[in-house]
Amino acid sequence: MKKIFKGLGLVLMALLLVVGVGASSASATLTVAALTVTSNGALTVEAAAASNTIYNAAQTSGTIAIGGTAGEGTITLGSSSATQIVNVGTGAGASTVNVATGAGANTVNIATGATAVKAVNIATGAIGGTVIIGNVTGATAVTVNTGTGHFTANTTGTGDVILNSDDTVLVDADGVLELNSSAGVISIGNDADAQNIGIGTGAAARTITVGNISDATAVNVNTGTGGMLVTTTGAGDFAVASGDDVTINGVGASDYTIGAATTTGTMTIGGSAQTGLITIRGGGVGNVNAIDLTAALGTVTTEAHGLDVVTTGTMGTSGNIVGVNSVLTPVGSGGTWASGVYGKVVQATAQRVSGYLSGGEFEVSNSFATASNEMFPLVLDANSNTYHANSAFIWAQDFGSAEIPNLIKLSGITEGDTALFSDDAGDNLAVTHTLKIRIDDVDYWILLNNVGPN
Secondary structure: OHHHHHHHHHHHHHHHHHHOOOOOOOOOOOOOOOOOOOOOOOOOOOOOOOOOOOOOOOOOOOOOOOOOOOOOOOOOOOOOOOOOOOOOOOOOOOOOOOOOOOOOOOOOOOOOOOOOOOOOOOOOOOOOOOOOOOOOOOOOOOOOOOOOOOOOOOOOOOOOOOOOOOOOOOOOOOOOOOOOOOOOOOOOOOOOOOOOOOOOOOOOOOOOOOOOOOOOOOOOOOOOOOOOOOOOOOOOOOOOOOOOOOOOOOOOOOOOOOOOOOOOOOOOOOOOOOOOOOOOOOOOOOOOOOOOOOOOOOOOOOOOOOOOOOOOOOOOOOOOOOOOOOOOOOOOOOOOOOOOOOOOOOOOOOOOOOOOOOOOOOOOOOOOOOOOOOOOOOOOOOOOOOOOOOOOOOOOOOOOOOOOOOOOOOOOOOOOOOOOEEOOHHHOOOOOEEEEEEEOOEEEEEEEOOOOOO
């Protein structure tokens, strides 16, 4: 019995030497079977200032537990105010590090102190592994806070970055926000989910830029049956600028509407320096107009034109300029009449024109100092190899019940021997007036009488 107590006394003495209880300095190696150390008060295991403290260095299997399953105290690793490195699972093996994976409402704080700059390394070994933070149970939340040192997530090779949420995903920055890919397509809303996509819809003044003008950059906008709508408000202009052709094209039966809501604005096709051809084509079927121009002028106090054609050009050698050219080519033989230009003025039962009505009016203005040009306000050209017997250069006819009393009315004509209307008293004619007609540069006189017939 004395030998047993003697041996037990040696074990306790060695243990006291190892854990530093009642000994200021000792060195010993202790090997025992299963051992439980229970203290009724604080338990301190302490090594010398520059010494290493190692637990279970030779352990190959089994569990190392710090803290009990029902403990409520605080477990602290690396609580010194000095610079420290705390390593968890940094060995060369494929480690699994679980932090707060229990079913309870866990709070995990990593480097949350605000008194010093901290560097936290998790699973930084060179062997592949999986790092899991948090869980999808209940109201589990994971918050990562950074200061001015930024937040970086890096993957290499084929390592994807996947962010998946069953609720809202918010990305908000006070500075620049960039989304780039150096070797792949950047897609937004590419899943087959019927959800709207809003870009720049916040109520703030923004400039939204899509695409660039570098090399062969292209911008394609595709829509389904929902169509496409571009809306500007206030003084916001809508401008389309191209360094090449501009094409607006729909299917064969499409309608094109430009300026349907315009009330006082100006619609312009072509610029002041336009040198190219402007072509407007139309096709009518049956009694439909091929090209229909409807002008509403409102109240006119001076002079307004329903259709205003202003043509300028430099006259070259043997050059000809036509302000308006109408070419009509009738096909078939069942029609009644055809006219290249048809002018009509309609005045209803109430008089709306205090002056005169004219189906067509032509004016030639020549301000040159000398008689350099022949003047013909109206030129009638007939170009045909055969004529019907009733053909004429001018055909005057009345459609209404009241007949026009005069074939020709001359006004503003100066009387003289060389004028259109002359008083030739020296020719001993029975009449006092003549009307001059020039045929092949020869003057002919039609005898006129200003006295009405009996």
